[in-house]
Amino acid sequence: MTQSPAIPLPPPAERRRLRESLSLTQAQVAKRVGVSRETVRAWETGRTTPRGRRAQTYASLLAAAPTPSTATTSTTVTAAASAAAPLTPAQAFDALYAFCAPALVRQTYLLTGRRELARESVERAFQLAWHRWPEVAVDPDPAGWVRATAYECALSPWHRFRARHRHPEAPPADASDRALLSVLLKLPPPYRRTLLLHDGVGLGLAxxxxxxxxxxxxxxxxxxxxxxxxxARLPDLQDPGRLASRLAGLATHARLRAARPSTVRAGSERRARNWTQAAIAFTVALIGATAFTLHTAPTRYEPPVAPGTTVQGVPPQAAPGPLSRTEQNLRRKLRTTTTNGPQRVLPQPR
Incomplete structure (x- = not known):
């Protein structure tokens, strides 16, 4: 048996241009190929590559696009290169946030089944990304870095100790969505995360x-x-393609919104400032405690007193003084008064 050759695909940037030349949106391409919109977006950015039947369908769809002339292509590339300008860190962060945050909040909702926890987890992940932006900016996959951090925050076992976690949120209104979300939440967290990444996000197995x-x-x-x-719980979702489509639909129906990127950056800076102030206060308290200890500690060694040695400087024990008139009257009364109590028990001879 001969192995089928790899399906040739254009570069990621060219894939987007071909889709736009066909006047198709990412959602329309996703519907034709049988994947989610986030998967098509990942293909166009180069984060993932389609394989198997999906790659063949995707390649056939892009092959129907008109091929531009060489002069037009070179002009377009030159114009794009001249229009490109280096972005500031805030602009780059805002672009990453606008690209990833809406879909990431919906994905995190599928992991937890809680809307507010999904927003908090994604916001916390982007706050950490802004705090460590020099590292995240040069990462080969910054979107994957933020996604992994958001998933870790959402699946943290410490959430069970929160008072809000004890009250379940309202389930989806649609019965099929409610059943699918119930099955997902019953899966162990590692299995749930693997299913979401592979079938929901569209990542490869590796x-x-x-x-x-x-x-x-x-x-x-x-x-x-x-x-x-x-x-086993939902027989109509045996096909992985249909399951991926249902996962995308369930996440879309949640209608979750992420905060503004400026709010997230401000929250990250405020959190970093609070932690810095707390560290400074703890350091000052530690220095003060150390200084107080050094000031009150003895400066020379004092050996212990050996047994039998006379201790100098201890006042002699004073003898008891004369009794007062009240004490004398009390002693006289105790000596003359018969004490009332049970009679003494005497042994009787047999």
């Missing part, structure tokens, strides 16, 4: 394994187990 910090074999077993569990 990328899913790397993001979940598992081997490829373990990620494949988790994915198969999660699909079998969903198919």
């Amino acid at each position: 990328e899913t394994a790397a993001e979940t910090e598992a081997s490829t074999r373990a990620a494949a077993n988790r994915l198969l187990h999660a699909r079998e569990t969903v198919a």
